[in-house]
Amino acid sequence: MEDNLNIRQILEWYVTAGVDETFGEVPFGLEAPKPKVVEPPKPMLTTRAEDSTKPRAATTDLAQATISACKNARDICSEVSSLDELKRLVESFDGCALKLTANKTVFGGGNPNSKVMLIGEAPGADEDRIGLPFVGRSGHLLDKMLQAVGMDRNSCYITNVLPWRPPGNRTPTDGEIAVCLPFLKRQIELIEPDVIVVLGGSAANALLDNEEPISRLRGKWLEYKTPKGKIIPVLASFHPAYLLRNTAQKAKAWVDLLRMKQKLMQ
């Protein structure tokens, strides 16, 4: 009974970490929460013979794999000097298990020479099928939003925090975000935008490393500091998928894009 409880806790922890498929007896998935939150679950009940302070081997292996994948991503990113090189590197990267279930690697699109960079969360089903960011329903709305302020895909660069679709569009885990973040950060360094617009809370939290809800971040000028110390103004706005469900908020998103344009002219 006590053992059953512990096994259930560990399984629940795996599910929380994003593991949704078993491929074999030995864990090899690379997604897990950020190192700071990776802790083996503390058993509620332990037998006397069991040392409850000792992490289970499988749990620590998973956390360790995530830590090395993050380091690997950071290291290899620092070696590339062009967007094409970075794209090839992301396509050949095997440190994120999301790639196993995705059809395509979805890198950034639009104009790499633009001064505006838009960042979403992760590809959806259409993006995964086509291999380009924001080409589904959210993308169509994004096109209309850009049009409303006199812009289009040629006047901005569009990318996502994650280059692979999480199965069933589930929320990405902290571990998946941590592993893929170096790719986004390197894109920012290579594009050198004057303004970044983060679309939705997930992208905002990932880039700005905070946990504020989008309702608190939206419409404010925030800052992102590149690894080399350059400060880039960041505007958080609503994700188009949210606007499709909450059409009354579209006016606020329109105001956000106007503010972004105004900033570019300063």
Ligand code: URA
């Ligand atoms: N939602 C996103 O965040 N990004 C896409 O590319 C598509 C939908």
